[in-house]
Amino acid sequence: MLDTVQSLDKEISRRRTFAIISHPDAGKTTLTERILHAGGAIQMAGNVRAKREQRRTRSDWMNIEKDRGISVVTSVMTFEYGGCIFNLLDTPGHEDFSEDTYRTLTAVDAAVMVIDAAKGIEARTRKLFEICRLRDIPIVTFINKMDRESQDPFELLDEVASTLALETTPLTWPVGRAAKFLGAYDVRKQTMRLKQGIPETDDRVIALKEEVELVKAALPEFNIDDFKAGFLTPVFFGSAIKELGVHDLLDALVEFGPSPRNQESDQRLVAANEPSMTALVFKIQANMDPNHRDRIAFARICSGRLERGMKLKHTRTGKTFALHTPQFFFAQDRQLAEEAFAGDVVGIPNHGTLRIGDTLTEGEELQFTGVPYFAPEILRRVRLADAMKAKKLKQALIELAEEGVVQLFKPQDGSSPIVGVVGILQLDVLQTRLKHEYGVEIGFDTVSFTQVRWLEGEKNKIEKFINSNRSAIADDIDGDPVFLATSEFMMQRTVEMQKDLKFHDIKQIG
Numbered sequence: 107m108l109d110t111v112q113s114l115d116k117e118i119s120r121r122r123t124f125a126i127i128s129h130p131d132a133g134k135t136t137l138t139e140r141i142l143h144a145g146g147a148i149q150m151a152g153n154v155r156a157k158r159e160q161r162r163t164r165s166d167w168m169n170i171e172k173d174r175g176i177s178v179v180t181s182v183m184t185f186e187y188g189g190c191i192f193n194l195l196d197t198p199g200h201e202d203f204s205e206d207t208y209r210t211l212t213a214v215d216a217a218v219m220v221i222d223a224a225k226g227i228e229a230r231t232r233k234l235f236e237i238c239r240l241r242d243i244p245i246v247t248f249i250n251k252m253d254r255e256s257q258d259p260f261e262l263l264d265e266v267a268s269t270l271a272l273e274t275t276p277l278t279w280p281v282g283r284a285a286k287f288l289g290a291y292d293v294r295k296q297t298m299r300l301k302q303g304i305p306e307t308d309d310r311v312i313a314l315k316e317e318v319e320l321v322k323a324a325l326p327e328f329n330i331d332d333f334k335a336g337f338l339t340p341v342f343f344g345s346a347i348k349e350l351g352v353h354d355l356l357d358a359l360v361e362f363g364p365s366p367r368n369q370e371s372d373q374r375l376v377a378a379n380e381p382s383m384t385a386l387v388f389k390i391q392a393n394m395d396p397n398h399r400d401r402i403a404f405a406r407i408c409s410g411r412l413e414r415g416m417k418l419k420h421t422r423t424g425k426t427f428a429l430h431t432p433q434f435f436f437a438q439d440r441q442l443a444e445e446a447f448a449g450d451v452v453g454i455p456n457h458g459t460l461r462i463g464d465t466l467t468e469g470e471e472l473q474f475t476g477v478p479y480f481a482p483e484i485l486r487r488v489r490l491a492d493a494m495k496a497k498k499l500k501q502a503l504i505e506l507a508e509e510g511v512v513q514l515f516k517p518q519d520g521s522s523p524i525v526g527v528v529g530i531l532q533l534d535v536l537q538t539r540l541k542h543e544y545g546v547e548i549g550f551d552t553v554s555f556t557q558v559r560w561l562e563g564e565k566n567k568i569e570k571f572i573n574s575n576r577s578a579i580a581d582d583i584d585g586d587p588v589f590l591a592t593s594e595f596m597m598q599r600t601v602e603m604q605k606d607l608k609f610h611d612i613k614q615i616g
């Protein structure tokens with residue numbers, strides 16, 4: 107027994123589950139490739155891009171990505187490095203799909219923030235950082251493109267500290283700049299990791315030593331507790347494209363993790379190293395394989411050990427879910443997961459049973475909390491071209507809403523369904539997928555509503571409010587009522603007048 111407990115602890119403590127956050131063009135794809143290359147997960151750098159290209163040609167709806175040069179697809183890539191099992195969760199680059207990104211961030215233990223050394227902190231980096239901060243996700247900073255003209259490293263550190271209110275400790279320091287960028291000096295170990303063929307006796311290296319002394323005197327020591335609490339970020343300098351600084355980054359993740367955290371539920375805090383297996387679905391992905399119309403639920407294992415063939419409790423429905431084919435995803439293929447541990451992310455093929463936010467347990471009645479739905483800012487009514495297909499459309503909308511493609515609201519006055527999105531491109535995806543996968547052609551009509559809020563309060567108070575505002579009430583996919591307003595002003599006024607109710611712009615599942 108002791109042995110099992112020890113080996114469970116050991117397995118869990120070597121899990122590293124993270125995502126990369128950045129502004130488009132900062133180098134996330136390139137860094138992902140180099141990380142996978144360093145981890146031995148891909149043979150040749152260039153593969154992530156190649157794979158994306160390949161995926162793009164796979165099915166018609168993916169043409170949206172191709173046409174617009176964006177990536178809609180997110181998935182997970184598992185690899186081993188330095189004795190640790192890494193799960194790198196990919197997130198879409200385009201901000202119209204940020205809801206997906208936010209939900210993915212609920213499944214990580216750390217985020218790597220990539221900053222373009224010339225541009226510093228950009229809008230989207232800041233926004234994603236704020237989401238991480240809300241969840242106290244520890245951040246590791248990678249300052250990329252040091253092989254180009256860049257801002258001064260001290261200025262960049264200042265910018266992180268002042269714009270994000272995040273303390274910085276550089277753990278490496280760049281050796282040379284721009285075309286003469288040779289690699290990085292490890293501030294703690296006092297060692298160099300340089301481009302091949304550059305001896306440490308190089309003049310430029312010797313000149314650097316003085317600069318590093320200055321850095322050490324000026325900046326705080328690395329404090330691991332402050333990092334884990336999300337107050338402080340260790341900073342690495344590098345060039346993804348030249349694969350410089352990538353090992354420093356991975357070594358740091360191996361060294362100070364963090365390993366899988368504990369997870370909040372509606373019942374209790376679930377510790378990662380509890381023996382009983384629990385898992386949380388944070389993403390649904392369809393069409394990963396064009397030959398099989400499959401739907402994969404991505405679940406993060408929150409505690410214990412997963413074993414293939416387990417019979418699990420699907421706590422939303424109370425039904426038993428047999429785990430026949432959990433899968434690990436690698437850069438180039440996927441594989442049946444015979445076992446997996448807390449921190450790991452597995453794909454579970456299913457036919458619509460599993461939804462975003464669902465919890466699986468070994469029998470315990472428990473629902474993980476924290477997976478968010480955001481109040482959509484763009485609302486449209488769905489217009490059906492062929493009235494004969496109304497039933498099909500209804501089913502299709504439910505399925506696509508369960509996948510998180512759009513949010514679906516059913517007006518209580520019986521009018522046709524309203525879809526809500528955070529980014530306009532989500533509507534394109536909906537339209538294209540309805541056409542190609544369900545054979546249903548739709549258009550969109552504008553609606554006067556621009557604001558959505560979920561209601562909270564005593565049951566009778568909610569009912570009273572609903573009864574007197576029926577034409578502005580709709581049910582979301584779970585049957586939870588939302589209030590719709592035609593302007594921010596109208597929403598404000600209602601909120602002020604309804605003192606007994608709360609109006610939420612984020613719905614936390616659970």
Ligand code: GDP
Nearest residue numbers: 130131132133134135136250251254345346347
């Ligand atoms: P993403 O949009 O954040 O995924 O960025 P990409 O990885 O696609 O990179 C955007 C552009 O920057 C591409 O042209 C890359 O080749 C280039 N790039 C990425 N990393 C580096 C780097 O370290 N140095 C230089 N000079 N260019 C880079």
